[in-house]
Amino acid sequence: MTKSSxxxxxxxxxxxxxxxxxxxxxxxxxxxxxxxxxxxxxxxNSKGEVFVPAAEFDPKDSEHLSEFVEVKNEGVVxxxxxxxxxxxxxxxxxxxxxxxxxxxxxxxxxxHMIANCNENELEIGKxxxxxxxxxxxxxxxxxxxxxxxxx
Amino acid sequence: MTExxxxxxxxxxxxxxxxxxxxxxxRFLNKVAEGKLVAQKCPKxxxxxxxxxxxxxxxxxxxxxxxxxxxxxxxxxxxxVHIPIxxxxxxxxxxxxxxxxDGADISFLHLIQEIDLADIRIGMRVQAVWKDxxxxxxxxxxxxxxxxxxxxxxxxxxxxFKE
Ligand SMILES: [Zn+2]
Numbered sequence: 001m002t003k004s005s006x007x008x009x010x011x012x013x014x015x016x017x018x019x020x021x022x023x024x025x026x027x028x029x030x031x032x033x034x035x036x037x038x039x040x041x042x043x044x045n046s047k048g049e050v051f052v053p054a055a056e057f058d059p060k061d062s063e064h065l066s067e068f069v070e071v072k073n074e075g076v077v078x079x080x081x082x083x084x085x086x087x088x089x090x091x092x093x094x095x096x097x098x099x100x101x102x103x104x105x106x107x108x109x110x111x112h113m114i115a116n117c118n119e120n121e122l123e124i125g126k127x128x129x130x131x132x133x134x135x136x137x138x139x140x141x142x143x144x145x146x147x148x149x150x151x
Numbered sequence: 152m153t154e155x156x157x158x159x160x161x162x163x164x165x166x167x168x169x170x171x172x173x174x175x176x177x178r179f180l181n182k183v184a185e186g187k188l189v190a191q192k193c194p195k196x197x198x199x200x201x202x203x204x205x206x207x208x209x210x211x212x213x214x215x216x217x218x219x220x221x222x223x224x225x226x227x228x229x230x231x232v233h234i235p236i237x238x239x240x241x242x243x244x245x246x247x248x249x250x251x252x253d254g255a256d257i258s259f260l261h262l263i264q265e266i267d268l269a270d271i272r273i274g275m276r277v278q279a280v281w282k283d284x285x286x287x288x289x290x291x292x293x294x295x296x297x298x299x300x301x302x303x304x305x306x307x308x309x310x311x312f313k314e
Contacts, residue, residue, distance in 0.1 A: 010177045
């Protein structure tokens with residue numbers, strides 16, 4: 001513990017942490033696995049709709065999905081929240097956006113980050129592409145962030 | 152594409168926070184840094200609290216009178232921990248116990264070691280085992296653990312809170 005200068009009260013930093021191991025299962029597992037190969041895969045339902053990230057079940061009618069399709073690593077911004085001043089736990093320490101991104105040719109959106117741009121450059125409908133992390137962990141972090149495609 | 156699958160991944164849930172000890176706990180921990188266990192006494196019901204929190208929860212009055220207690224006491228309650236907690240360096244099985252210091256009216260949680268697990272019991276007399284003085288800080292971790300003294304057990308009825 002350290003003494004704070006004002007009232008001479010003791011203070012200390014603590015971290016409360018619950019260890020948590022997650023099993024992604026066969027479908028999300030495959031999705032993560034392919035991310036480490038710098039490949040984005042989705043699943044396709046019987047109507048031909050594609051979900052990225054790969055979904056194990058159709059979110060509308062619960063159809064069990066097992067057909068994988070590879071999609072392009074470009075997409076369109078559906079919505080976003082601009083993070084002007086990142087907090088210590090954020091993975092990006094400069095202003096960035098959390099965004100829902102619909103990958104090209106898919107019928108869903110995925111949550112990720114958009115970086116390397118200014119707030120006024122970003123808008124709904126903007127095209128973005130994946131920037132891969134060099135170090136692969138077979139998690140969503142294999143995508144470092146998305147950046148705006150210059151037209 | 153590879154057939155290799157990752158079955159599990161670690162995704163810890165954590166919360167970082169700043170703890171401010173407050174007046175009573177600050178005074179207590181500053182004394183612990185000198186190897187002393189200093190309790191506070193209620194001016195109304197005379198209950199003795201260690202660690203002190205600055206007030207008597209029963210009477211709702213500030214506890215300002217301080218008194219030093221010995222580092223001996225008795226086991227009020229205990230648990231033998233058999234399941235390891237990830238991140239906890241203590242290897243099970245070990246004993247976590249509520250220790251009632253001599254002269255105190257409440258107990259606090261600490262470890263008991265240097266004991267055969269089959270011998271642990273409520274009422275057993277224990278004494279603090281301190282770290283080397285050079286390692287002392289403003290923390291109850293200055294006490295490594297408590298160990299049995301070998302004296303006769305106390306009658307558990309003494310743990311009853313004073314009316
Ligand atoms: Zn009282």
